[in-house]
Amino acid sequence: MIHLEKRPQPSQVWTVITPVLAVILTMIVGGMMFAALGKPPLEAIRTIFWDPLFHPQFAGYSRPQLLVKAGPLILIAIGLSVGFRAGIWNIGAEGQYIMGAICGAGAGLALYPSESVLLFPMMVIAGALGGWAWSMIPAILKTKFGTNEILVSLMLVYVAESILASVSSGLLRNPDGMGFPGSRNFQQWDAAANRELIANTGMHWGVVFALIAVIAAYVLFARHIRGFQIRLSGEAPRAARFAGVNPNRIVIFCLGTAGALAGLAGLFEVTGPAGQISIDFNSGYGFTAIIVAFLGRLHPVGILLAGLLMALTYIGGELAQLMLGVPGASIQLFQGMLLFFLLATDVFTNYRIRFGQGAA
Amino acid sequence: MDLSSINPVLLVASIMVSATPILLAAIGEMVVERAGVLNLGVEGMMITGAVVGFAVAVNTGNPALGFAVAALASAVLSLSFGVLTQLLLSNQVATGLGLTLVGLGLSSLIGKPYEGMKSPTLPKLDMGFLSDMPVVGRMLFSHDLMVYLSLALVIVVWAVLKYTRIGLILRAVGENHDAAHALGYKVVRIRMMAIFFGGACAGLGGAYLSLVRVPQWTEGMTAGAGWIALAIVVFASWRAGRVAIGAYLFGGVTVLQLNLQAAGAAVPVALLSASPYLMTILVLVFISARGAHGAPASLGRPFHASA
Numbered sequence: 191m192i193h194l195e196k197r198p199q200p201s202q203v204w205t206v207i208t209p210v211l212a213v214i215l216t217m218i219v220g221g222m223m224f225a226a227l228g229k230p231p232l233e234a235i236r237t238i239f240w241d242p243l244f245h246p247q248f249a250g251y252s253r254p255q256l257l258v259k260a261g262p263l264i265l266i267a268i269g270l271s272v273g274f275r276a277g278i279w280n281i282g283a284e285g286q287y288i289m290g291a292i293c294g295a296g297a298g299l300a301l302y303p304s305e306s307v308l309l310f311p312m313m314v315i316a317g318a319l320g321g322w323a324w325s326m327i328p329a330i331l332k333t334k335f336g337t338n339e340i341l342v343s344l345m346l347v348y349v350a351e352s353i354l355a356s357v358s359s360g361l362l363r364n365p366d367g368m369g370f371p372g373s374r375n376f377q378q379w380d381a382a383a384n385r386e387l388i389a390n391t392g393m394h395w396g397v398v399f400a401l402i403a404v405i406a407a408y409v410l411f412a413r414h415i416r417g418f419q420i421r422l423s424g425e426a427p428r429a430a431r432f433a434g435v436n437p438n439r440i441v442i443f444c445l446g447t448a449g450a451l452a453g454l455a456g457l458f459e460v461t462g463p464a465g466q467i468s469i470d471f472n473s474g475y476g477f478t479a480i481i482v483a484f485l486g487r488l489h490p491v492g493i494l495l496a497g498l499l500m501a502l503t504y505i506g507g508e509l510a511q512l513m514l515g516v517p518g519a520s521i522q523l524f525q526g527m528l529l530f531f532l533l534a535t536d537v538f539t540n541y542r543i544r545f546g547q548g549a550a
Numbered sequence: 551m552d553l554s555s556i557n558p559v560l561l562v563a564s565i566m567v568s569a570t571p572i573l574l575a576a577i578g579e580m581v582v583e584r585a586g587v588l589n590l591g592v593e594g595m596m597i598t599g600a601v602v603g604f605a606v607a608v609n610t611g612n613p614a615l616g617f618a619v620a621a622l623a624s625a626v627l628s629l630s631f632g633v634l635t636q637l638l639l640s641n642q643v644a645t646g647l648g649l650t651l652v653g654l655g656l657s658s659l660i661g662k663p664y665e666g667m668k669s670p671t672l673p674k675l676d677m678g679f680l681s682d683m684p685v686v687g688r689m690l691f692s693h694d695l696m697v698y699l700s701l702a703l704v705i706v707v708w709a710v711l712k713y714t715r716i717g718l719i720l721r722a723v724g725e726n727h728d729a730a731h732a733l734g735y736k737v738v739r740i741r742m743m744a745i746f747f748g749g750a751c752a753g754l755g756g757a758y759l760s761l762v763r764v765p766q767w768t769e770g771m772t773a774g775a776g777w778i779a780l781a782i783v784v785f786a787s788w789r790a791g792r793v794a795i796g797a798y799l800f801g802g803v804t805v806l807q808l809n810l811q812a813a814g815a816a817v818p819v820a821l822l823s824a825s826p827y828l829m830t831i832l833v834l835v836f837i838s839a840r841g842a843h844g845a846p847a848s849l850g851r852p853f854h855a856s857a
Contacts, residue, residue: 194639196854279643331831335839340590340643341781342834345827348774356820480647517662519769523655529648530630533640541639 290453293320321453569801578751594653628749
């Protein structure tokens with residue numbers, strides 16, 4: 191008989207090993223999936239994980255993409271991890287991302303064609319506020335009425351998508367766009383564009399903010415009392431209550447942080463890589479960031495690495511589509527599997543595996 | 551706006567059709583949650599059921615077989631959730647989300663070749679004089695089998711939970727798994743069976759979407775129906791009868807907003823298409839503000855025999 195014995199404390203070693211193990215397992219099972227699809231498994235895995243960085247022909251294009259894709263993922267995942275640590279499940283980051291983009295872009299477009307240097311900072315603030323405000327809806331409903339934040343935040347994703355569809359063919363539509371849906375292109379408007387800061391690196395303001403967020407989150411959890419309170423609320427809610435932690439404040443803080451960061455990510459995306467508000471502007475970063483947060487063990491440095499890895503699967507996935515005709519959806523499945531394997535192998539972190547007849 | 555273009559008879563009939571997928575998924579999830587397990591993967595299981603049911607129906611020309619295989623596929627998928635949360639003791643919220651993401655990926659992978667295809671759909675039942683009755687016949691007695699099966703399922707679930715021994719054990723496991731374990735009930739096994747049942751129901755609901763309600767396969771076609779099913783379980787305070795009321799209420803909102811859109815109502819389309827989700831939020835707020843919960847006491851808590 192195999193049975194599990196709870197560890198007194200989560201194993202430090204396994205905390206680090208399990209993400210690696212999950213990636214390896216995903217590669218193996220993913221390879222089997224590719225084989226089942228009639229694609230060469232080893233080549234597919236290599237195309238996803240190796241070629242974007244080291245292929246002599248494509249790496250030049252795809253290496254900068256790594257930061258472009260990792261930026262929003264890390265930014266959103268850092269915000270989510272703050273909540274997840276406190277046991278607050280904001281899964282509506284996608285909606286906050288959309289609202290951040292709409293508010294930031296809207297604030298900028300209202301002043302078109304201003305060339306003020308203050309325009310872009312103002313849009314950044316508007317973007318963060320948009321995401322923040324959207325996340326305050328589940329936060330306030332939770333603190334005032336005890337409404338489940340999981341369902342409310344998720345429902346708001348669909349509401350945000352309807353708003354996105356509405357504004358991109360209405361309020362924010364490009365007046366010079368000959369009636370096509372979609373806003374003005376920010377890439378053609380210098381004061382409002384989020385450009386690459388260092389040529390051919392993919393480094394844009396969103397990546398800078400992502401790195402700042404990583405450091406800020408690290409300081410928060412390692413050095414700040416609020417970070418301690420958040421962890422305490424997640425691990426021992428009753429103890430937190432007795433220690434004088436106000437649970438409502440934690441909810442407001444965690445959801446607000448997640449919303450503001452997701453809003454920032456949306457703003458940087460719409461003014462940078464995406465270029466404009468359009469009906470299909472959002473691409474699921476808000477959901478993939480959930481995987482990033484878990485894969486990074488809700489730890490800022492872990493999230494940084496996990497964000498880069500997940501960005502790699504995006505770029506490698508596109509490359510594999512191009513080179514091997516691997517269906518795009520298989521990458522989505524691949525990412526989902528990664529989370530599944532991580533959660534499965536996590537048993538080693540919290541439990542010892544014992545063989546033989548146990549006391550239980 | 552021309553409201554007279556909305557035919558009340560057809561309206562009720564289409565409410566029944568649009569409520570059925572949510573009802574199927576919600577009643578399954580309710581059983582899972584009564585056993586103390588929170589499976590947030592309903593959306594993923596539903597969409598897997600939708601694509602599998604559609605693919606099987608297209609390839610075999612037999613929609614009934616489509617439903618059966620869809621239920622089986624989603625139930626098998628839900629077992630992965632069961633293994634992770636029950637045997638490997640993973641976090642239920644995270645695993646449920648993972649199941650949704652896996653389901654969405656898997657479904658769009660399987661469904662790619664089937665986009666834009668037509669499938670055979672379920673025939674409408676002919677119930678003799680019932681179907682021939684004026685008004686009521688069209689409204690209530692001229693649907694396909696699944697509409698009635700879903701309602702029958704609600705009654706069966708209600709009766710099993712209330713009157714049978716297995717229902718009592720299931721509720722015991724959900725209310726206090728330690729006590730149930732001490733009494734010698736196999737907590738993990740019972741929960742696995744509940745999860746399997748919930749998966750099968752979600753699969754049926756998904757197949758109903760792609761085979762009857764739409765009937766077509768498009769990527770991401772569940773569009774939050776699984777999450778609405780989860781909300782309905784909360785709305786229903788974990789009672790079977792109220793699950794049916796909730797599902798029909800939401801079916802009603804969905805159909806009504808579609809009708810209003812078609813009739814060109816003077817309401818922004820964005821507001822109309824967001825209305826089922828806004829309605830869900832509103833109902834959740836109302837339920838939580840009232841303070842009556844009735845959630846199973848062990849809901850979402852991991853069970854480990856040594857603990």
